[in-house]
Amino acid sequence: MSDKVFKAPYLTYNLIRKYAEDFLERYHHERTIHVPIEEIVEFKLNIGITPLPGLKERIEIEGFISSNLKTIYVDQGVMEKYPNRYRFTLAHEVGHAILHEDLYKNVDFESVEDWKHFIKCLDPREYGFFELHAYNFAGLVLVPTERLEEGIKEALRSFNLKATIQEI
Numbered sequence: 001m002s003d004k005v006f007k008a009p010y011l012t013y014n015l016i017r018k019y020a021e022d023f024l025e026r027y028h029h030e031r032t033i034h035v036p037i038e039e040i041v042e043f044k045l046n047i048g049i050t051p052l053p054g055l056k057e058r059i060e061i062e063g064f065i066s067s068n069l070k071t072i073y074v075d076q077g078v079m080e081k082y083p084n085r086y087r088f089t090l091a092h093e094v095g096h097a098i099l100h101e102d103l104y105k106n107v108d109f110e111s112v113e114d115w116k117h118f119i120k121c122l123d124p125r126e127y128g129f130f131e132l133h134a135y136n137f138a139g140l141v142l143v144p145t146e147r148l149e150e151g152i153k154e155a156l157r158s159f160n161l162k163a164t165i166q167e168i
Contacts, residue, residue: 008129011099016133019098020140031144037090041072045094051076052112059116063089067109069097088138095137100130 024031027040041047048071055075056062062085063074072093079086096104109115119127 008100008103008126008133010129011133013136016095016099016136017140017145020137021145023094023098023137023141024144031146033143033147035087035091035142035144037087037094037142041090041094045097046070047072047094047097049074049090051079053077055112059112062086063093064115065093065096065104067104067107069101069104073112088142091138091141092134094141095134096130099133099137103130 024035027044028035038049042049047065047069050071050073052073053076055073056078061075062078063072065072072090074086074089078089107118109118122130
């Protein structure tokens with residue numbers, strides 16, 4: 001495994017939103033909710049999904065993507081028992097693949113232990129940015145902005161509220 005310097009890029013929320021919108025336009029232009037993220041990962045992105053028993057217990061994560069961006073490893077328990085968390089984990093790891101592809105080119109890890117070593121070597125601030133980017137991407141992909149706005153408007157109408165999205 002490489003110990004090269006790792007620096008998360010500066011990505012604004014609006015830029016991450018653009019990446020998410022581009023992703024949805026390419027892979028789920030209908031933007032309906034339930035975004036078929038598992039199917040997109042496996043069949044459109046050709047990224048394998050490999051369940052690992054006890055991943056969450058061993059290193060306290062639900063999943064990670066391989067350094068070559070070809071496999072997403074997920075905790076088997078999360079995959080089997082928590083479908084929404086599983087879907088979020090997939091979208092989160094795709095976010096890393098899309099937003100941080102250049103960073104992954106500079107690292108090499110072959111095992112869970114290598115991945116853990118890689119993460120422990122990161123500056124906590126850089127790691128925080130790195131993870132925040134992927135969390136934002138996942139949320140924007142799994143809940144397309146148009147559907148979120150429609151849902152908020154419908155909820156406001158159901159309560160006879162006159163507020164607009166801009167006022168919220």
